[in-house]
Amino acid sequence: MSAPYILQLNQIEVIYDQVILAVKNVSLAVRQGSIVALLGANGAGKSTTLKAIAGLVRAEIGEVVQGRIYYQGLDITHAAAADLVNQGLVQVLEGRHCFPHLTVEENLYSGAFARKPRAVELNQALERIYHYFPRLLKLRKNQAGYTSGGEQQMVAIGRALMANPKLVLLDEPSMGLAPLMVEEIFQIVHQLNQEEKVSFLLSEQNATVALQYAHYGYIIENGRVAAEGETKVLSVRDDLQSLYLGL
Amino acid sequence: MDFFLEVLTGGLLAGVMYSLVAIGFVLIYKASGVFNFAQGAMVLFAALTFVSLWEHGIPFWGAFVMTLLSMLALAWGVERVVLRPLVNRPPITLFMATLGLSYVIEGLAQLLWGSQVHGLELGISDEPLEVGGMLVSQFDLFAAGVAGVLVLILSLLFNKTRIGITLRAVADDQLAALAVGIRLERIWMIVWAVAGFVGLVAGLLWGARLGVQFSLSLVVLKALPVLIIGGFTSVGGAIVGGLIIGASEKLAEIYLGPLIGGGIENWFPYVLALLFLLVRPSGIFGERAIERV
Ligand SMILES: Nc1ncnc2c1ncn2[C@@H]1O[C@H](COP(=O)(O)OP(=O)(O)OP(=O)(O)O)[C@@H](O)[C@H]1O
Ligand SMILES: [Mg+2]
Numbered sequence: 099m100s101a102p103y104i105l106q107l108n109q110i111e112v113i114y115d116q117v118i119l120a121v122k123n124v125s126l127a128v129r130q131g132s133i134v135a136l137l138g139a140n141g142a143g144k145s146t147t148l149k150a151i152a153g154l155v156r157a158e159i160g161e162v163v164q165g166r167i168y169y170q171g172l173d174i175t176h177a178a179a180a181d182l183v184n185q186g187l188v189q190v191l192e193g194r195h196c197f198p199h200l201t202v203e204e205n206l207y208s209g210a211f212a213r214k215p216r217a218v219e220l221n222q223a224l225e226r227i228y229h230y231f232p233r234l235l236k237l238r239k240n241q242a243g244y245t246s247g248g249e250q251q252m253v254a255i256g257r258a259l260m261a262n263p264k265l266v267l268l269d270e271p272s273m274g275l276a277p278l279m280v281e282e283i284f285q286i287v288h289q290l291n292q293e294e295k296v297s298f299l300l301s302e303q304n305a306t307v308a309l310q311y312a313h314y315g316y317i318i319e320n321g322r323v324a325a326e327g328e329t330k331v332l333s334v335r336d337d338l339q340s341l342y343l344g345l
Numbered sequence: 346m347d348f349f350l351e352v353l354t355g356g357l358l359a360g361v362m363y364s365l366v367a368i369g370f371v372l373i374y375k376a377s378g379v380f381n382f383a384q385g386a387m388v389l390f391a392a393l394t395f396v397s398l399w400e401h402g403i404p405f406w407g408a409f410v411m412t413l414l415s416m417l418a419l420a421w422g423v424e425r426v427v428l429r430p431l432v433n434r435p436p437i438t439l440f441m442a443t444l445g446l447s448y449v450i451e452g453l454a455q456l457l458w459g460s461q462v463h464g465l466e467l468g469i470s471d472e473p474l475e476v477g478g479m480l481v482s483q484f485d486l487f488a489a490g491v492a493g494v495l496v497l498i499l500s501l502l503f504n505k506t507r508i509g510i511t512l513r514a515v516a517d518d519q520l521a522a523l524a525v526g527i528r529l530e531r532i533w534m535i536v537w538a539v540a541g542f543v544g545l546v547a548g549l550l551w552g553a554r555l556g557v558q559f560s561l562s563l564v565v566l567k568a569l570p571v572l573i574i575g576g577f578t579s580v581g582g583a584i585v586g587g588l589i590i591g592a593s594e595k596l597a598e599i600y601l602g603p604l605i606g607g608g609i610e611n612w613f614p615y616v617l618a619l620l621f622l623l624v625r626p627s628g629i630f631g632e633r634a635i636e637r638v
Contacts (some may be wrong), residue, residue, distance in 0.1 A: 157523050159433055197514045197523035208514045211507050212526030257525060273609025 109163030138318035144301035186264035198243025209260030248279035358485035360591015385565030416541030464473030570618035576628025
């Protein structure tokens with residue numbers, strides 16, 4: 099595995115409301131075509147790190163005050179979310195955040211508009227999502243707010259894929275889902291990664307499943323990287339098991 | 346009975362005029378959560394601009410398009426100068442900003458066009474029309490027709506176009522909208538422009554009825570009870586709310602007036618709205634949050 103890095107974070111520090119230091123010193127990197135896991139307890143700073151990358155911390159009155167973020171070699175530390183989406187970097191937010199009053203299909207559509215596709219391209223993109231998530235096809239006319247948690251997670255991921263991303267930031271995809279549904283979601287992530295070479299940076303509390311599917315992992319504690327390594331190695335390190343991973 | 350029907354019909358039609366103003370509020374409230382107090386000033390600004398251009402000899406549609414362009418410019422300015430710097434501030438801050446904005450817009454209108462009262466004659470006869478044995482105002486019928494067309498256009502815009510899906514997405518969840526690459530500033534500008542267009546239509550109809558003058562901006566006050574009854578988030582609700590207010594204030598005036606004294610029309614809508622607040626705070630059509638996870 100020595101593909102070039104698609105994403106690099108150099109010692110970034112993120113502050114909310116000008117006083118709350120949520121991420122103190124995080125450096126990490128994602129190789130093109132890989133799946134990288136971000137593990138850690140509640141409040142460790144996983145979501146903040148992801149939102150900093152996607153240009154979304156500003157919407158919550160947060161700011162990257164130190165360090166640099168590079169995407170495909172370009173400095174995107176202060177880039178706007180919309181520009182990043184256009185360059186193929188999309189985030190799936192923690193808690194799914196579907197548009198509840200839009201239908202499943204409208205939710206999916208909304209993910210593609212940023213790249214201004216022609217009608218034909220739009221429908222091809224939609225076909226692709228239904229290929230990966232056949233379950234959504236039956237629900238396409240339903241309001242997203244009334245679908246199940248697992249289905250909403252599929253809508254959220256599908257919506258992100260509509261942008262034709264190269265790198266997807268997935269924030270706690272397993273949150274609140276039954277084990278079978280978690281497997282199903284991770285299977286699709288695996289498939290997208292294998293077949294379409296989409297890279298993933300995903301945050302998880304469920305270390306077991308994350309380590310099983312990811313290639314590389316970082317453990318975040320109190321806004322810092324506490325440990326990192328190949329997932330094969332991380333999952334057998336005794337010192338990490340009880341301390342961070344709850345395995 | 347016939348008399349009752351006549352009063353009812355007259356009231357319903359008059360109510361449509363309230364709906365027109367309320368729709369402008371709903372658009373902006375839905376997309377940005379801002380209660381835009383300046384909607385009334387926008388109605389005035391549009392009417393005054395139109396009537397002044399028209400009086401300068403510019404033909405109807407020319408004046409209409411030019412006024413529309415000036416509403417677009419206004420939307421652009423508001424987004425740049427007011428909304429963008431105040432992004433992420435609490436709703437009350439934005440509300441106060443629109444309160445200030447309403448005076449700025451009124452002042453601007455006055456500066457540009459002066460402060461005298463203009464008559465606006467749209468060429469619709471005031472002769473009452475006989476429909477099925479009832480006397481109905483032609484002007485009210487026309488206004489109702491215009492409102493109908495406007496609602497049709499808006500619902501096509503909202504349900505069948507990319508912009509419409511995007512606008513509804515922003516209304517649902519701003520953070521998620523940002524995450525899929527929607528530029529909120531652009532959306533706000535579009536929404537204010539559409540609200541400006543609605544304001545223009547409302548301004549022409551109200552202006553034709555009352556004359557174009559500064560009290561026109563007070564129609565916002567009539568829109569409030571409409572919004573409370575119909576809900577702040579539904580265009581359909583604004584229509585139904587307007588109809589309810591229009592009909593009930595006329596009926597109250599005719600049937601309760603003799604009992605409690607005249608002038609009920611002026612305060613009855615607010616009492617009705619208060620009752621609604623007690624029973625159904627989100628209005629008839631107000632979107633309740635979908636509480637499922
Ligand atoms: N919008 C915000 N404003 C202020 N502080 C915040 C905000 N979001 C997060 N924080 C704080 O930043 C720290 C890191 O939070 P973050 O959400 O990044 O953690 P996390 O690792 O994603 O946790 P979880 O597993 O619970 O999702 C926490 O102390 C949290 O309270
Ligand atoms: Mg989180």
